[in-house]
């Protein structure tokens with residue numbers, strides 16, 4: 001197939017607790033269907049892998065069917081099936097990968113394996129998404145510093161070009177989203193914790209007394225690693241010592257959110273300065289956080305006024321298949337990935353960039 005032909009891609013994502021399928025023509029998203037298992041996991045205040053796998057089995061075909069119908073693309077018009085092969089939950093990944101291989105066999109289509117974290121990066125590269133937030137209609141310029149923050153990952157990545165990555169740092173313990181989820185659980189705010197903490201923090205008064213102060217872990221460590229587990233424990237101990245009231249809960253949520261975001265923003269700016277990044281990209285579920293988006297924008301205006309900022313639309317922050325399709329599209333353009341035999345494609349739990 002010619003390199004510049006706009007391929008019609010069916011993308012599948014089932015690495016965790018969202019069953020997702022998307023249809024793209026080139027970098028244009030025609031359909032992006034996500035079935036969220038939220039209601040199932042709310043009962044257990046967290047993801048039970050077996051429950052996630054079962055829900056994926058039930059939903060994967062209906063979700064793919066909805067995506068094809070919404071895009072009005074019959075299977076014979078597809079050029080490629082892209083699927084997340086890792087990292088993620090083994091049972092969840094297997095369902096997406098085996099479905100992609102089965103459909104590839106029946107429809108005579110090639111399957112392209114995609115890294116989930118790389119998918120989060122490419123959420124910024126969609127048609128119309130790839131425009132800077134802080135500058136008029138500027139496209140993404142390399143080198144790029146990517147901050148990927150989700151329930152399973154917290155990574156700072158230097159991207160020198162498409163497919164060219166260097167891991168600058170990552171979390172030493174909990175991922176940022178995981179910390180939001182666990183702190184929300186401690187504060188009794190429900191699941192998933194990210195949106196719950198953000199909503200509670202929005203109600204906090206700025207003049208709360210006594211002022212709650214939490215640590216900013218590793219903020220001056222001089223490297224690009226993160227640690228959130230101590231911050232979570234600090235919340236637990238402080239919260240146990242406070243007489244619990246709604247007022248204290250929202251104040252604690254607000255201070256936790258400030259602490260986590262201050263560390264994320266400070267390290268991202270430091271990495272961008274050190275590697276003279278021309279653009280900064282945000283990705284992953286925590287990228288939906290309003291304060292994180294605002295603070296990154298504000299801090300960049302003050303410290304890196306000529307660096308471009310890219311924030312994915314909210315629909316492409318949490319897990320979705322459109323980002324997997326976008327990543328596949330750019331791999332096709334580079335054509336550096338000669339597609340393997342479909343049968344050789346396997347789940348890869350430890351997949352790195």
Ligand code: KG4
Nearest residue numbers: 150151152177194195285286288289318319
């Ligand atoms: O990327 P994602 O959907 O799944 C993984 O790849 O892990 O991210 C899910 C995570 C959850 O931990 C959730 O609490 C967090 O993203 N999240 C948020 C917000 N929305 C989702 N965290 C902070 N603020 C938000 N608004």
Ligand code: ZN
Nearest residue numbers: 150284285319
């Ligand atoms: Zn994710």
